[in-house]
Amino acid sequence: MVQVDAGTLLFAAIFTNNILLTNFLGLCPFLAISREIRSALGLGAAVVFVMTCTAVLNYLAYYYVLLPLNLDHFRYIVFIIIIAAFVQLVEMTVERFFPALYYILGIFLPLITVNCAILGASLFLIIREYTLVQSMAYGAGSGAGWMIAIVAVGAIREKVQKSAKLPKGLEGPALTLIITGIMALAFTAFSGMIQIQ
Amino acid sequence: MKKRLYSIVFMFVLTFVFAAVVSAVKVHNEERIQINQQVKLQRVILKVLGVPVDEKAPNRVVIQAFERRVKAIEVKQQTLYVGYGEGGKQITGYAFPVGGAGFWGPVYGMVSVDPEASRIMGIAFYRHSETPGLGARITETWFTQQFAGLPIFPVEGDKKIFFLKPAGPGKGPNELDAITGATGTSRAVEAFVNRDLDRFLREMWKQVKKG
Amino acid sequence: MPKPLSSSQIFLQGLWNDNPVLRQILGICSTLAVTNLLVNTLVMNAGLIFTVGMSSLTVSILRNYTPMKIRMMAQTLIIASYVIIVDIAIAAYLPDISEALGPYVGLIITNCIVMGRCEAFAMKNRPWASFLDGLAMSLGYGAVLLIIAVIREPLGFGTLLGYRVMPEGFTPWTIMIMAPGAFFTLGLFVWFLRAKFPQTAEEKKQGH
Numbered sequence: 001m002v003q004v005d006a007g008t009l010l011f012a013a014i015f016t017n018n019i020l021l022t023n024f025l026g027l028c029p030f031l032a033i034s035r036e037i038r039s040a041l042g043l044g045a046a047v048v049f050v051m052t053c054t055a056v057l058n059y060l061a062y063y064y065v066l067l068p069l070n071l072d073h074f075r076y077i078v079f080i081i082i083i084a085a086f087v088q089l090v091e092m093t094v095e096r097f098f099p100a101l102y103y104i105l106g107i108f109l110p111l112i113t114v115n116c117a118i119l120g121a122s123l124f125l126i127i128r129e130y131t132l133v134q135s136m137a138y139g140a141g142s143g144a145g146w147m148i149a150i151v152a153v154g155a156i157r158e159k160v161q162k163s164a165k166l167p168k169g170l171e172g173p174a175l176t177l178i179i180t181g182i183m184a185l186a187f188t189a190f191s192g193m194i195q196i197q
Numbered sequence: 198m199k200k201r202l203y204s205i206v207f208m209f210v211l212t213f214v215f216a217a218v219v220s221a222v223k224v225h226n227e228e229r230i231q232i233n234q235q236v237k238l239q240r241v242i243l244k245v246l247g248v249p250v251d252e253k254a255p256n257r258v259v260i261q262a263f264e265r266r267v268k269a270i271e272v273k274q275q276t277l278y279v280g281y282g283e284g285g286k287q288i289t290g291y292a293f294p295v296g297g298a299g300f301w302g303p304v305y306g307m308v309s310v311d312p313e314a315s316r317i318m319g320i321a322f323y324r325h326s327e328t329p330g331l332g333a334r335i336t337e338t339w340f341t342q343q344f345a346g347l348p349i350f351p352v353e354g355d356k357k358i359f360f361l362k363p364a365g366p367g368k369g370p371n372e373l374d375a376i377t378g379a380t381g382t383s384r385a386v387e388a389f390v391n392r393d394l395d396r397f398l399r400e401m402w403k404q405v406k407k408g
Numbered sequence: 409m410p411k412p413l414s415s416s417q418i419f420l421q422g423l424w425n426d427n428p429v430l431r432q433i434l435g436i437c438s439t440l441a442v443t444n445l446l447v448n449t450l451v452m453n454a455g456l457i458f459t460v461g462m463s464s465l466t467v468s469i470l471r472n473y474t475p476m477k478i479r480m481m482a483q484t485l486i487i488a489s490y491v492i493i494v495d496i497a498i499a500a501y502l503p504d505i506s507e508a509l510g511p512y513v514g515l516i517i518t519n520c521i522v523m524g525r526c527e528a529f530a531m532k533n534r535p536w537a538s539f540l541d542g543l544a545m546s547l548g549y550g551a552v553l554l555i556i557a558v559i560r561e562p563l564g565f566g567t568l569l570g571y572r573v574m575p576e577g578f579t580p581w582t583i584m585i586m587a588p589g590a591f592f593t594l595g596l597f598v599w600f601l602r603a604k605f606p607q608t609a610e611e612k613k614q615g616h
Binding site: 021022023024025026027028073074076077080081084114115116117118119120123124127167168169170172173174175176177178180181182184185188 | 601
Binding site: 234 | 444474475477481482485486489492493496497501507582583586
């Protein structure tokens with residue numbers, strides 16, 4: 001029912017309605033990991049992949065299994081199970097074929113399961129009544145947006161902590177939150193960019 | 198082997214128990230949730246038709262008011278809500294749903310026109326997924342108030358009944374303020390409200406006039 | 409084996425010493441979004457307290473029967489079930505708020521606090537203690553978010569619980585309704601608290 005084409009949706013999900021900077025989702029690992037750029041990039045890539053695939057899988061599960069059987073109130077359980085199973089699959093694959101990446105990511109890989117952003121994306125696409133293609137675009141865009149946010153804030157944080165002498169109590173989560181706030185503010189500037197016919 | 202079997206049985210029983218509890222809660226509340234949806238829609242219809250109902254009024258008050266003052270009729274496979282005066286005899290206006298693709302998700306609204314279908318009486322948006330502080334401002338009074346008294350008429354070709362232009366002075370009679378910073382939402386609202394008004398005038402109104 | 413904590417100790421730990429949000433910066437995802445209106449925050453907190461409390465209780469009752477290997481799955485199932493119940497209850501009795509909260513109620517499932525307490529405490533402690541722990545943690549978390557809401561709603565909407573509290577001429581700070589406002593408020597609050605009450609040795613080291 002939504003008119004927006006997939007490309008615009010993807011773009012908008014990254015900038016104007018960033019799942020982290022606008023919808024507050026995916027903050028926990030964000031605060032913990034945004035210290036090192038390399039791990040942030042690796043985690044971000046994993047999140048993009050998981051988010052896109054689970055968006056599609058959950059879409060199919062909802063519209064082809066849950067709704068027809070009038071079991072849509074079980075969607076929370078079904079979605080989280082699908083996400084957990086998929087992440088487990090990804091973890092096993094990465095461990096087998098990309099051991100270096102597995103070493104870098106460590107414990108953060110299984111923690112993707114409880115990343116609010118993953119479940120959040122699936123829930124949002126149901127509420128907004130997206131089609132399959134739109135869901136895919138939204139999932140990919142949200143993941144990419146999350147990755148950009150985490151890398152950007154991480155980079156700034158790294159720089160600030162190295163070069164500045166911080167006032168008492170600011171270091172750590174408080175600083176990260178304030179930097180995130182400024183970044184969220186900056187991203188709202190994008191809201192005027194999107195034009196749809 | 199015994200451990201594995203135990204694990205499987207455990208999960209099965211646990212799932213069964215909790216699924217049963219959740220289902221029971223759902224079934225118990227299903228009717229209530231449905232009535233809530235229904236009453237919500239009725240509130241919006243009463244609001245645009247100008248029937249005063251307190252925001253905090255309980256469900257049965259709303260239902261009573263609705264049954265007294267509104268009649269739903271089917272015209273060309275669409276629902277039209279006819280508003281009546283206190284006596285229940287005189288028609289005070291017509292309300293019908295408007296809606297379409299917003300920027301982030303479907304937007305649902307209700308618009309009402311006067312008994313001659315010459316002007317808009319009111320409009321309200323009751324469901325949307327637009328960005329808070331930006332597109333979500335379509336529910337604010339300053340925005341919906343603009344539509345009150347707007348003349349409506351069938352249009353030809355690419356013409357529109359009304360336009361949403363960037364906020365500022367120097368507007369024509371059928372130009373209303375869009376929401377600053379929410380171009381996508383504003384354009385979407387302009388598109389579907391125009392479309393639905395036009396459809397009402399062309400299809401439904403003719404039928405209603407016939408009686 | 410360390411001496412089991414007394415009830416009041418457990419409570420205090422959750423509320424202040426180990427306050428999830430302030431000390432561990434956990435689980436802000438699902439609730440920070442709704443802190444632009446106090447009433448939404450209150451309902452969300454109620455939902456969270458119910459979920460954490462009941463989940464911890466249930467997990468604790470079943471802890472000796474739950475096979476180690478599948479405990480994560482079991483915990484997730486239990487938590488998700490309680491969240492669904494909360495969601496249905498809010499939709500049935502507070503429909504307008506349910507609409508405003510949107511998907512954020514469902515996201516309580518992924519809220520680190522719920523799973524965290526189940527795993528860290530409820531799996532190893534008795535039901536009543538676990539219940540208290542869950543209650544305390546979620547109350548401590550809720551308190552912080554209430555404070556944030558009390559700052560955001562008046563500044564962003566000019567109201568508190570729907571009643572106008574700001575003077576007539578006040579222009580609302582729209583930024584407070586949106587994400588940046590929440591980040592700034594929480595960030596400043598955490599900064600203030602950490603500067604005033606440095607807790608751990610690590611934090612003391614940082615305070616130069």
